[in-house]
Amino acid sequence: MNLNVVLAIFRKDLITSVKSKNLLIILLTPVFLSLLFNSTISLTDNTVVPVAVYDEGSSTDFIEYLSSRNNYDVTIADSAVKSEELLYNQKVAAIMLVPKGFSAEIKSGLTPSLNIIVNPYEAKSVLFLQTYKDIIMDFTGQRYPVNITLNTLSGDLQSRFNIPVWIMFTVIFVGMMVLPNTLTTEKEKKTLDAILVSPASEKDVIYGKSLFGLFLTILISLVIIIINRGFIGNFLSVTIFIVLGSAVFTGFGLLIASYADNYSSASLYSTICMAPMILLALLADLSREIGYISHLVPSTYVFYGIKSAMLNNSGISDLYPEIGTLLIFNILVYVLTFRVLKKKRYS
Structure with missing residues (x-):
């Protein structure tokens, strides 16, 4: 060499x-x-998920609760079809179709149904899937059977x-x-x-x-x-x-x-x-x-x-x-x- x-x-x-x-x-x-x-990574700490909600009636308290969450940007749809259009046009990451009497059944101790449709190709839907169950449980006043302390890096x-x-x-x-x-x-x-x-x-x-x-x-x-x-x-x-x-x-x-x-x-x-x-x-x-x-x-x-x-x-x-x-x-x-x-x- x-x-x-x-x-x-x-x-x-x-x-x-x-x-x-x-x-x-x-x-x-x-x-x-x-x-x-x-x-x-730093921007995802303040991510807000756009969600469309259609209420068939008598569940305004649930919609108001969703709207009060800092990580949800709630759009109230006039119909189920309108909410689905928002989802398919990628205006929202998920939609909630709230049946009539949803809040009343919860207050009566019943177990109502809630139809949720998520766009898996929308990046923000990941955050929705991580949080929606906790938000619903908080609204219904239910708690997990254990006290969980979760810390993220x-x-x-x-x-x-x-x-x-x-x-x-x-x-x-x-x-x-x-x-x-x-x-x-x-x-x-x-x-x-x-x-x-x-x-x-x-x-x-x-x-x-x-x-x-x-x-x-x-x-x-x-x-x-x-x-x-x-x-x-x-x-x-x-x-x-x-x-x-x-x-x-x-x-x-x-x-x-x-x-x-x-x-x-x-x-x-x-x-x-x-x-x-x-x-x-x-x-x-x-x-x-x-x-x-x-x-x-x-x-x-x-x-x-x-x-x-x-x-x-x-x-x-x-x-x-x-x-x-x-x-x-x-x-x-x-x-x-x-x-x-x-x-x-x-x-």
Whole structure:
């Protein structure tokens, strides 16, 4: 390996990246999504659910009670058909069809019926489904047979639980998108051919390109940690998994770029490969079958390692199987990439 050549390739890519709008969009995407998600969490604390109510008669006290709730925006419909129109037109998240004599039957100790229709595709319907039973029980004066104390995490703590997800997404997204952007652009401009016929070897190209991708991936990961105030847990272990994860997904990006002939193809391949990488890691605990399959992709080990280090303060001694597995993935990816570039050089 020629260190001067490697650093020259790194500097060239770094200078070129400053002028590339596509690369800037790639780098800012994880940051923007993280900020957007955090702001969304804070906004959901004050969510008001639009609800339409049709009263067949004599239950004005129930409607007034619903209207007094801070988390419900009640619209009184003139008919059942009108309330259903509001639901189907997505003006409300749910409708309540109150039968005649509803309040009177409750006061008499009877059990009346209440027809509720919910739009499952409306995001605010989730809050309605979580609250409507409690509101009805409060109105009827009934209580649960046990005293329940429910505490929810504050928005700040919730965002901390999401930091490992955003770091994993950043490592995968930036790692697998940066090099396909730069390397395929060089292919189209024939500058890669010039590099390969120069004294630079395939290893020099791989090391130089990987160093550039690794630098950007780690940089954006640190930005994600800073804006989410994620300096928690065992930061040494977190750093190791960021570096190993960045290296392996930068290698994947380099491998994709080596196979693809142009940027459009490389971008398509990267997107197709990213989807299972992200989903399998996130859904690994959903079922035993998905858990088995998820162990075939490096993202699972990156996500588990970062999550354990941040939230459980796990050290290197606790996570050595995941570290060893990521090292194996790195070796396999870069050996394969080296062979692909070598084959293209002599083809």
